[in-house]
Amino acid sequence: MARNTQVPADHNAPAITRILGEFVAQHPSRGWSDAVDHEAHRTFLNWLGCAVGAAKHEAADAAVAAVSELQPAPQATIAGRSERVDMASAALVNGITSHTFDFDDTHLKTIIHPAGPVASALLALAEHKGMGGREVTDALVLGIDVACRLGNLVYPEHYDRGWHITGTTGMLGAAAGCARLLKLDAQQTQMALGIAASQPIGLREQFGTMTKPFHPGAAARAGLMSALLAAKGFTASPRALEAPRGWAQVVSTKCAWNEATDELGQRFEISFNSYKPFACGIVIHPSIDACTQLRAQGVKPEQVERIELKVHSLVLELTGKKEPADGLQGKFSVYHGCAAGLVFGRATEHEYADEIVNRPDMVALRRKVVATVDDRIDEASADVTAVLADGRRVHVFVEHAIGSLQRPMSDADLEAKFSGLSEPVLGAARTRQLIEACWGLGRAADLRALAALCRP
């Protein structure tokens, strides 16, 4: 049958399924720098905080109610909840919760959120099997590498077409990670990737609904199941990723094959992972950052007469809501963001609660923000001046916001973010233990101890 003529088939694609299968199976444990390995811990910590933080969200309630219908034997933990479910369902739910607040990690080259699919699958599998933290850490690096490399291969055409790239590459990352954890050989790993290739999950049309976070959850589950199937001898096309009717050519008009293999085993995509400090769109981050710096310099809200904000036009276009009525609208208000930065020194999910957005002092302060457009200022920057009652002017220019690749969040920043998410669910003491357990992931003898800490 004739193929769509607008999309000519490529019959000469390299055997990247095989190559990646070999790579994931055979690359030595910890075959990368300390910085890469440390990044894995950061990724894990950040991801888990997101999962714990959203554990009582209505999307989590609905998903748990659905999987509880399956009446499974308890195998794996849903982070932040007391229920234990089968590991596939745990992967699903943790993948959902970790993306619910749009607060998880981002591979900026592709806007993939890689930990949701990969870590969710790995924790569930490792807990059930009583696996060690070293193996989990290895699998996390490799799984994320596969997902993000394949993302580079198809981005941006694939995303532009309408696919939610986190879920359409995530099942491949989760399959790769779980295959590694199960110690599958190269050929079995190739099969795991092949089985996963048939299950891309996610349409951008779903943004704004619970099905958006469902995508990484379902990708985690699909990847885990693909690895289990491959371990049991289930077969798939060995060219499932690159064949003319395989994953890449079916889901994308761009297929930059070299992205799968360039510097493989040398450059790790997890190195380019980033973490959001603020629970809102990235475009407001420089403005919030600037206001937290004003606060750190001693500027107090009650002293402020006016905040002069100069930003790129895109900022006001996307987040110019002057009078947000609730928390969700607050996420689209650079005015509220500035007020939160100045009052709280942060803008986590808590600062986007309805009652915070509507608090009289917050309303009053955000009305003092005077925003003007200046397109000489980059989208990633912000120029902020606090004009105080005594006439003083305190100026801050943020070139790159905290959380960017240029100014990454520190470990302490990440701990603070984690605490903000976890403490309301697990309490301060347990949260502290869990942070330590995350930092010690690579040394953990058995993931069950860490998983147990996730249950209230």
Added chain:
Amino acid sequence: MARNTQVPADHNAPAITRILGEFVAQHPSRGWSDAVDHEAHRTFLNWLGCAVGAAKHEAADAAVAAVSELQPAPQATIAGRSERVDMASAALVNGITSHTFDFDDTHLKTIIHPAGPVASALLALAEHKGMGGREVTDALVLGIDVACRLGNLVYPEHYDRGWHITGTTGMLGAAAGCARLLKLDAQQTQMALGIAASQPIGLREQFGTMTKPFHPGAAARAGLMSALLAAKGFTASPRALEAPRGWAQVVSTKCAWNEATDELGQRFEISFNSYKPFACGIVIHPSIDACTQLRAQGVKPEQVERIELKVHSLVLELTGKKEPADGLQGKFSVYHGCAAGLVFGRATEHEYADEIVNRPDMVALRRKVVATVDDRIDEASADVTAVLADGRRVHVFVEHAIGSLQRPMSDADLEAKFSGLSEPVLGAARTRQLIEACWGLGRAADLRALAALCRP
């Protein structure tokens, strides 16, 4: 971000998600002709035979081993096996087994195999909930209608692009059917379709591997879970099917919206479902059919000196293997097909066993088949003459093979096919009971009795 310019977005698509949601929720029970309802029984019977027949295939072994890792509570039956698993896993495995032999039903307009995704999900859900056969029958008709209408909407461009359309529409059919069975309201059903829309499963590159039958299985599981999620309040885009970044426009360059709604509630796509009498490619069917007719007319293999076969060139191009070495090669040999028709009067999976293909009398007989190309004969036809030792010539011309829409298999034919698949697994007596239970589906008080009959 710029959309792929080769695929212009359609911002004016009708609200088919809502329309289908309402339709599935509100169309009256049994709101169709007796013929439609009877077709549902045929569909169910045919599907179940396929599932039972492949229950011991290695693909089934592998899938069961994988889902047994989940250690679920027993909720639902895997047809033809004694294990009971959670209902999502049962939907998966029954979807896999029912497509393993490529012997299941076909909606010829789209080459969708609709029962695999839809019936697999329904039986699992209905068994667990102890639902009645009337409800299941309704859900089967409606679920298949949704899957096949949406298939019509995107076929053939979607299939040409490389998608395995059974799994990329099947999750929508399964979601619709399960939503119906769960008595979801229109809005919830719309959400179930929306959640399912994010999970198209299947690449044509997988053909020839276990992942091909995995597609309907995974679609069954995805649809079932989508309905369970929707029942618990999980949300999706209400325009997940038709929006510019929704299912149809992302997976297809053809979007014939009218196919979703034309004669909705009047024309049922299950009416156009067909069933394969022979376990091989459709192009050999007329030749096999002709030879079974020769046998019915009293021609015995030992009398035959020569079989003169005239067929369209495509037949020999696709299935011209003169000396097949095993059962799989036998499926690409019109010569073996003719021999099987004459010796056994059928060509089920049994007649494609290695030992049958290599039996000396079969080898001898297939060598007596002299095939010639005649392109005046349609692909769907065959002209066969048996030349006997006594000089007699017995001629049969098959215009449309048995199993085509023009000459559908009779109920007795379907029973015989079912028996051939089921008896080696469940025995003759149980097979007879199961056939009766299938015919009585619409009257069954509780699906658990039928499910119990599926366990050896």
